[in-house]
Amino acid sequence: MTQFTAGLDLGTTSAKAVLFTKAGEVVGEAECSYPVQHPHPGWAEQDPFAIEAAAVKALKEAVTDAGPGELLSVGLSSAMHSLICADADAVPLSPAITWADCRSSSQADALKASPAGTEIYLRTGTPIHPMSPLVKLSWMRDTGYAPYKQAARFLSVKEWITARWFGVYHVDYSVASASGLFNIHERTWEPLALEAAGITEAQLSEPVPPHFIFRGLDPETAEAIGIKADTPFAAGGSDGPLANLGIGAINAGEAAITIGTSGAIRQMASAPRTDSRQEVFCYAFTDDLWILGGPTNNGGNVLEWLKQHVHTAETGTKDPYEALFTDMEHVAPGADNLLFLPCLNGERAPYWDAAAKGAYVGLTVSHTDAHMTRAGIEGVLFSIQSISKSLERLTGEAGSIYASGGFARSDVWVQMLADMFGEDIHLPLSHQSSAWGAAWISLYAIGEVDDLASIKAHIPMRESVTPRADVHAVYSRLYPVFSGLYDALRPAFHELHALSTDTTLASASKR
Template sequence: MTKPETLLLGIDIGLSGAKCTFYSDKGRPVAGSHAEYPTTSPHPGWAEQNPDHWWKAVTANIRDCIDRQGVDASAVAAVGVSCSNTIVPVDRDGNVLHNAILLFDQRTGKEVQWVKDEIGEDRIYRITGNRIARGTYSLPTILWLMRNRPDVMKRAWKVLVPSGFIVQRLTDVFSINRSRMSFTLLADLRKGAWDADLARDAGVPLSILPDPYAASAAVGCVTPGAANATGLRAGTPVVAGAMDTVAASFASGAARENTVFLTIGTTVRLCHTTTVARFDKRLMNTANVFGDTWLEIGATNTAGASLRWFRDTLGGAGSSGEKVTYAQLDAAAAASPPGAGGVIFLPYMAGERSPLWNPDAKGVFFGIGLPTTYADMVRAVMEGVSYSVRQLVEIVMTHPDPASTIAISGGVARSPLWCQIIADMLRHPLIQLEAGETETLGAALIAGHGVGLIPDPLPFVDRLVKKGRKYMPVPENAHAYDAYYPIFMKLYKDIAETYSQHAAVQQTA
């Protein structure tokens, strides 16, 4: 009988759904499944999910791979988990005490201001390497729960991020990986440990913070109960995992010093790996998969989400009454010239993170006139997102020894037109990566490293990464974008104060 190949399981808990993919120990995808879950908004500006839905999605995905797609659970050597940024309080048994509060949630304005006034922005930055902001970082959310739901927090045993929640369901061990720990504003980023003085002064008990682990460190093994729920074998090792962006950049070959990686799906994530702990305040900063490097992250909240909004709201319907496809949107945008007929789009449909850090920012179409076409509007959305990418890249590329090429993956990377727009916008070569699920692949490879199957991960990933089409900037297109880019930048500056006034009116309306 032929011995089954060794498998690794990568799990990603995303903002809209969970993905579970089994890979061979050579990095080849063997089976995978995806399940969505809802987001609720109990009040304007709030965004929540029920973490039990994450677990339900994970168990359904794994069962689908084992029961329907024929995965041999006995061949699974290890499990790794990546996740988006969310916080959830649980009791001693891991039961959910309150819905998870998502990174897009904007309820913590008072808590952000309190941290600035009482703890101080300089102190937070000096210790954690990051700024203070709503949603993106956990401390304001924990404070909101302590002040507004004291009944919940009195019962809370730990506060967990999504990967820690899934790891706990699999192993019964409470944990947090060091990359996600970096976004709590309660940890010393350089030491990879909780800062007791910072937690004390913020009023957060150290006891509710889970034990930190390196990405590839084994947290525990699949319990009999989790095995019964998922179909995995009891005793299968589970590692701590990583932030979704960290896992994706690792799987894309961007874990070496001075590599730049761009993934654009629902959001933009621009990643730059460095051995120098410079921690630029305009960016988000985190520990990387390996302890001797750091990851600088720039993020635009609504990239593909902006085009999806346009399609669903203004895109119209095809001849059969169905929604216009993304391929049709691409074809329409191609009919508009670089510069979109003078239409400029500010892609701030859900506030904005780096480098603006303005939760009140909103989307804007500027320059619409009677000659404006549908094609111009579609292309303007693509270009607006690309202008925001240029803004982030200019921050990273001012650092020494800029990378010679920028790798791109994600849903947007499947659009040749959009890739060309970005290359033209940046005046920089762009390499399209063929890997479709870099988060689950990264989580699986981290797990493989943790159990010794992949002892030298960087060369392994270098061999694994498949590079597709290379996009070179077209000079005449780049010239058009150079003319419009300063207007894009000035537009935001000119209306920044108006955003705040608009938000104030909405709150009192």
């Protein structure tokens, strides 16, 4: 009988379930989406039950897609920084608040400016920013948020689902780290952060390594998925370190770049590394591995914005994204010296500024929508390069670059990445690297594989993409200009942000 393992990845907008053979071959997959609600400007919330239903449906469809066989194990992956207020029985008292929620900007600014904020970052490795549950909890405390006052527990989405499915409260190291409440040096909850959030350790789950096994799946859930109730589920981790594992970027000098809705660049390290500049994150992953990197708020969402508002030509029967890239290729690399700072949703690394805005710089009458499109896509990659410069200060220069996520399916976009970094880009056949990383950890947890590092021999890879020297030279001349844009425009961004939050002006604009 064929043996499978599965990775279940709870992303920002969808649950993805992928079944693999032990050699890393995809034999079944499914994806089920769920919406993000924005009840007020800057808020980003989700229905936890919608996420759970999508997870069950995706697993069921992936198992069905794989056909007959034995499911050995399931590994869990999730997006970072989610927060649910729950009662003692894991009943949600609040929506799931996502990483994109920035209602706590004032609390983030105040904490970041304080000596305690710097010390919390150095201990937890989580930059002080509205994305983190620590800062969300501070907002809840300061505003008297009713679910916060009533809550017995504070859980991430993945913790909430495992509590419902297995009846226990455990959280893997990397999800715990992303909360901003976890000491990455001691792998325990950090008292200084708990004090800043106004909560106690008893309201949080027990931290466990990624190979911790959940057993005893709720029978109704097992039946709904179509698997045995005794199927072991490994705690896994957050999607970032699991993407590194699933793509094979686990040794020093190996960087992984992921671009989906947002984006990130990450490297593994054998020890935690932070500094007072607070430009990158550092999260615990296993007992002897940490993940360092930086996320950008702006990745595939910029592509969507370009499609909707910049590249508006009729495409006929052609895929609109394909048409966008086709037209962009008629413009020379560098977009005739047009640059785009892609901070459409504020920005995380390396600026950690929720008030940052997008901006075209260098626009002239000779530029067309195709120039603006090319500059927009190049701006996303320039942002990743900016984060890589901050990361290299702590990890050293990357010698190998691996790519995963939705953007890795675009040959044009990956070629642009190779040209910009001037390095070969290594690509897996499957873009579901977080799911494969989670699945591999589950195999390790049940003793089917000897270690995590051996995954390198079980990642089906495509041919690497090689940079073009002449194009790299163009980007090398433009990058120093791009790297100075944020600092030059920051005062204007903050003045505009203040105007946008001025209730008097907001009321006048609606008349």
